[in-house]
Amino acid sequence: MNTLAMPTTASRPDFAAIAAWVRPCAKVLDLGCGDGSLLRFLRDARNVRGYGVEIDDANVLACFNNGVNVIQSDLESGLLSFESGSFDYVVLSQTLQAVKNTENIVKEMLRVSKEGIVSFPNFGYWKNRLQVMLGHMPVSETLPYQWFDTPNIHNCTLGDFEEFCRQHGARILERRVMNGDHPVTFLPNLLGMLAFYRFERQK
């Protein structure tokens, strides 16, 4: 049915972290869904019904090969195809840092879904801080680009994102911070590489 290799759960601990928050049989929208691997993982692990939104041609084709629903569209122009409150979860997996209009995307996530799940590379991770202190833009496992070719234009730290949520009507329900496969609880803004948040509209 498909020709693409599916990353295993072990190789994508970020998928497992997101899946852990998603109720079985939920309706999920995955923004910037890439090749559809996460949606496929959620379908197989959580029996979710879902759609991905993706702009890149090669990724859209990969989604077809992965047998997941994908709508080719530009996130930046909003989520006009989706009715308010029509999803249980909207996921923005490692895409937040690459969008232009961050405020609008988060606003749209809160509109179309009961809950949002966001993951992003923590710019406050100590290796990133160290490189900046040594006079260079950071290049690391989660930020693998050079300053001149990076798509990541809106990097932030855990603290920044939490402040952003407070200011934009998003109430954080849960947070998870990872360093590779391991959860980080001690000094997460310093020791965490990847941050996950589950949030809802401020009531």
Next chain:
Amino acid sequence: MQDSSSIDIVVPQSVRFDKPLYLRSGAVLENYELVYETYGELNAAKSNAVLVCHALSGNHHLAGFYAGSPKSTGWWNNMIGAGKSIDTRKFFVMGVNNLGGCHGSTGPASINAKTGKCYGADFPMVTVEDWVETQIRLADHLGIEQFAAVAGGSLGGMQALQWTLDFPERVRHALVIAAAAKLTAQNIAFNDVARQAIITDQDFHGGDYYSHGVVPRRGLRLARMLGHITYLSDDAMAAKFGRELRNGALAFGFDVEFEIESYLRYQGDKFADQFDANTYLLMTKALDYFDPALQHNNDLSAAFRAAKANFLVLSFTTDWRFSPERSRAIVKSLLDNELNVSYAEISSSHGHDSFLMEDQHYHKLMRAYMDTVVI
């Protein structure tokens, strides 16, 4: 254009239906014939059938060629065949000439048994709904309980949509390509100019030109020339013809000077030689009438409540006759009903005609989608 993976010689078949067909217009056809072609083998479970619906000027001849006529390849030969995107090693593919057509199915040029003459102007208006009704009768005739997929581009895509509304249990996947859930005013306007070109041709004789031994050739030619302009994109025309001159210099006359004029006149002439003007009128009206949301207070999402199929919707960036926006409206109504749908907007310079063109990405998407269709 033959290659080792293409279908070889095909032979059209036809079947006559004597059960009266009650048309949307209120008219009744007592009996009619449909001509169709099939490719590949129907499996024992009859679960691998794919119906391909044709557009305005298409017909049942989708792929392969006719014996002794190697140039007579079907209109979707680049898409359908062994090893192609719609793989006839997996699927049993069929094409039907729509009722009212001029390639073998009963149409205005057929003999009306009641009068012993050609139907001509007496042939009733047919709609997308009517066509789907005839197609289901053909499916019944062939013992096909459910199509694995119904596919089509443009007017063909409208038929695929209608299938999911009228017979939701009998179609598992709908492939809706370069289509729209209804025509815009601009689209209807283009169609009417085309119709006026035909109807005002002195040789039209109110549609009964057959008995006068003439055809409204000038009108049909103009209609096709106009249509052809709208099926291409400005960029595609500029790239292909630009302002190239046929004879290298301006002649200051009304004969062909620019290459584009030569091309359009050639296309118009070719079409006028092989297509029936009354069929052209009927097909454009069927396009104009298509509007499944109409009986749901213009709420397309409400119209699709009946649908159960999985959908693939494709549009092309330079298609301004059936623009991506029109496809996105279809997608929205499917999403509102939580139906499985994938949508891709294909970068192509060929305008509306893109759906007929060979394009690597487009064909890969089609193949990938058809691979997921379980038979």
